[in-house]
Amino acid sequence: MIQLSAVAKRFADQQVIAPTDLTIERGQFVSLVGPSGCGKSTLLRLIAGLESVSSGDLTIDEQHPGKTQTAFVFQDPTLLPWRTAQANIRLPLELLGLADGEHLAKIPSAIQLVGLRQEDAGKLPRMLSGGMRMRVSLARALVTDPQVLLLDEPFAALDDILRQQLNEELLSIWKQRRWTGVFITHNVAEAVFLSQRVLVMSARPGRIVADVPIKFDAPRDADLRASAEFAATCGAISHHLRTGAA
Numbered sequence: 493m494i495q496l497s498a499v500a501k502r503f504a505d506q507q508v509i510a511p512t513d514l515t516i517e518r519g520q521f522v523s524l525v526g527p528s529g530c531g532k533s534t535l536l537r538l539i540a541g542l543e544s545v546s547s548g549d550l551t552i553d554e555q556h557p558g559k560t561q562t563a564f565v566f567q568d569p570t571l572l573p574w575r576t577a578q579a580n581i582r583l584p585l586e587l588l589g590l591a592d593g594e595h596l597a598k599i600p601s602a603i604q605l606v607g608l609r610q611e612d613a614g615k616l617p618r619m620l621s622g623g624m625r626m627r628v629s630l631a632r633a634l635v636t637d638p639q640v641l642l643l644d645e646p647f648a649a650l651d652d653i654l655r656q657q658l659n660e661e662l663l664s665i666w667k668q669r670r671w672t673g674v675f676i677t678h679n680v681a682e683a684v685f686l687s688q689r690v691l692v693m694s695a696r697p698g699r700i701v702a703d704v705p706i707k708f709d710a711p712r713d714a715d716l717r718a719s720a721e722f723a724a725t726c727g728a729i730s731h732h733l734r735t736g737a738a
């Protein structure tokens with residue numbers, strides 16, 4: 493469980509996040525939407541333990557961030573260009589000192605989980621398409637079996653059809669692995685499709701102005717995206733975004 497109690501963040505004299513209370517249950521998939529510069533990435537970096545809170549208290553399973561196995565996926569796949577896809581996926585295990593037989597055996601299942609073909613796993617990043625590079629980035633995050641997966645606009649640079657396909661695959665991976673997910677996006681439909689909850693942030697200093705439960709049952713597929721209920725939910729969140737950004 494990720495718990496924020498009156499968490500605030502400032503950089504020098506700039507208040508970026510206003511005091512915020514938030515609880516994300518273990519295994520829940522939550523999306524964060526809000527105007528540009530409102531502090532979404534900063535909030536994710538606080539949860540990852542990459543930045544420290546200015547005031548308030550933030551814990552993951554009652555421990556300080558950084559103690560929990562957390563993985564990050566960015567919009568830029570940030571792969572090492574001289575390593576093959578498979579060697580990139582292996583990297584976090586090496587960094588954690590877990591490059592032993594038991595842990596290395598997780599690499600093929602991570603590759604399969606994200607839909608990469610074994611022959612592509614042997615290629616260098618420059619030989620892969622943008623979508624395949626993002627799959628490698630996801631596999632690299634998943635190979636450590638994270639309890640918390642933080643995703644910062646991972647699909648923003650991809651075309652719409654590929655983005656929808658990766659949304660469906662990400663949801664299927666989440667159903668299998670059930671990490672706690674926090675996903676940043678500017679795309680309301682993507683947030684609604686993926687999440688059990690959408691949090692809407694206000695303009696800076698960011699605070700949560702709406703917490704919208706998303707109750708669509710499985711399967712979440714193309715039919716759901718075309719439904720009136722889906723459109724109505726997206727409309728309600730867009731309304732919160734417009735009024736919260738004002």
Ligand SMILES: Nc1ncnc2c1ncn2[C@@H]1O[C@H](COP(=O)(O)OP(=O)(O)OP(=O)(O)O)[C@@H](O)[C@H]1O
Nearest residue numbers: 503504508526527528529530531532533534535696
């Ligand atoms: N390390 C830092 N030092 C100083 N200011 C920072 C730092 N990191 C972020 N900021 C500032 O905090 C504010 C919020 O940035 P953040 O990246 O969290 O916003 P965001 O909501 O993710 O934006 P976007 O949607 O455009 O990606 C911005 O004004 C940014 O310049």
